[in-house]
Amino acid sequence: MDRIYLDHSATTPLREEVREAMDPYMGPEFGNAGSVHAYGRTARKAIDDARDQVAALLNANPREIYFTSGGTESNNWVIQRAAFSTKSESASIVTSAIEHHAILHPAGYMKEAMGIDTRIVPVGTTCQVDLEAVSEQIDENTTLVTIMHANNETGVIQPIDAIAAICAERGVPFHTDAVQSVGKIPFDVKESPVAFASLSAHKIYGPKGVGALYVRKGIDLDAWMLGGFQERERRAGTENVAGIVGLGKAAELAREDRDDDACRIGKLRDSLEAALMKSVPGAIVHGARQIRLPGLLNLGFPGIEGESMILGLDVEHIAVSSGSACTSGSLDPSHVLLAMGIPYADAQSAVRFSLGRSTTESEIERTAQVVGQVVARLTGG
Numbered sequence: 001m002d003r004i005y006l007d008h009s010a011t012t013p014l015r016e017e018v019r020e021a022m023d024p025y026m027g028p029e030f031g032n033a034g035s036v037h038a039y040g041r042t043a044r045k046a047i048d049d050a051r052d053q054v055a056a057l058l059n060a061n062p063r064e065i066y067f068t069s070g071g072t073e074s075n076n077w078v079i080q081r082a083a084f085s086t087k088s089e090s091a092s093i094v095t096s097a098i099e100h101h102a103i104l105h106p107a108g109y110m111k112e113a114m115g116i117d118t119r120i121v122p123v124g125t126t127c128q129v130d131l132e133a134v135s136e137q138i139d140e141n142t143t144l145v146t147i148m149h150a151n152n153e154t155g156v157i158q159p160i161d162a163i164a165a166i167c168a169e170r171g172v173p174f175h176t177d178a179v180q181s182v183g184k185i186p187f188d189v190k191e192s193p194v195a196f197a198s199l200s201a202h203k204i205y206g207p208k209g210v211g212a213l214y215v216r217k218g219i220d221l222d223a224w225m226l227g228g229f230q231e232r233e234r235r236a237g238t239e240n241v242a243g244i245v246g247l248g249k250a251a252e253l254a255r256e257d258r259d260d261d262a263c264r265i266g267k268l269r270d271s272l273e274a275a276l277m278k279s280v281p282g283a284i285v286h287g288a289r290q291i292r293l294p295g296l297l298n299l300g301f302p303g304i305e306g307e308s309m310i311l312g313l314d315v316e317h318i319a320v321s322s323g324s325a326c327t328s329g330s331l332d333p334s335h336v337l338l339a340m341g342i343p344y345a346d347a348q349s350a351v352r353f354s355l356g357r358s359t360t361e362s363e364i365e366r367t368a369q370v371v372g373q374v375v376a377r378l379t380g381g
Contacts, residue, residue, distance in 0.1 A: 010354070149180070153336045182197075195215070209240065279368055
């Protein structure tokens with residue numbers, strides 16, 4: 001029986017076009033981009049071309065793109081350097097209760113290590129932050145505001161343009177973790193006054209272990225890694241040429257295919273939601289339905305452990321998750337769902353279905369059928 005993969009929010013399969021673009025740089029074109037000879041110049045041009053491709057996806061200037069190992073590193077770079085750059089003894093970072101741990105953990109570390117106050121903005125049942133609540137937390141000592149573009153568990157899209165505008169008026173840099181949104185919905189740094197944005201290749205059908213940080217021209221951000229001239233002396237270390245080429249190609253393809261993919265995947269997500277709500281009448285959709293990423297559906301199955309659902313579906317060759325892959329070893333329910341006010345037991349019953357480019361109508365039909373069977377088995381129905 002063919003396997004069905006509905007965990008694209010955790011990672012996406014490498015597109016064949018991306019693999020083909022990377023292949024030469026894992027073989028004959030093995031040069032170090034820092035070398036001045038022909039091998040090095042070939043690698044340098046490949047990195048420059050990839051920077052152009054990523055910049056085009058964001059409508060940014062290529063010199064505003066810095067390559068990293070992924071979204072987690074990009075997030076840490078902004079938070080830690082923003083904290084280290086402050087001279088205020090009562091400095092603060094403003095973020096939300098639904099952020100990925102790649103934001104919450106470094107912010108918490110800065111509080112422990114340097115006394116930087118972390119101000120957490122709450123959310124309601126829609127999973128969207130309140131603009132007024134963000135504004136109220138900003139004061140003259142705020143060194144950074146960081147709010148994700150789209151939540152990785154519910155898919156709910158945050159009003160980052162409005163938040164960025166508030167921050168710009170108050171003279172506070174705004175960062176967004178755009179790992180889940182870039183390449184899936186429009187993200188244009190010319191339209192939004194964000195100062196920083198993080199993205200990751202493996203969420204857009206690129207390779208794992210490579211990402212980028214957008215830094216708006218004119219915004220100060222201290223070097224993250226020292227010891228070389230790479231990334232304009234802000235991130236030292238020999239460049240991952242093949243990975244960067246893969247990110248560039250994935251960004252180019254995402255820019256070309258985004259709108260068509262979003263339309264098709266969104267319709268499949270809606271079909272899956274309707275079918276599941278019919279086959280499991282007590283199921284609950286978590287988060288606002290009208291402001292979600294096209295491929296993400298978070299459903300609660302009251303009275304059923306989410307982990308049991310995931311394992312039951314895995315036996316039937318269907319891959320789903322309960323939330324972030326970075327917290328899959330935790331027995332606690334999602335901090336995102338708890339922050340939304342969802343009761344503990346209901347939060348433990350949540351299952352995340354995340355669709356992608358390879359998802360088909362027949363897979364959606366089979367998934368809906370199998371979920372109903374697994375629920376019946378787990379409830380004794």
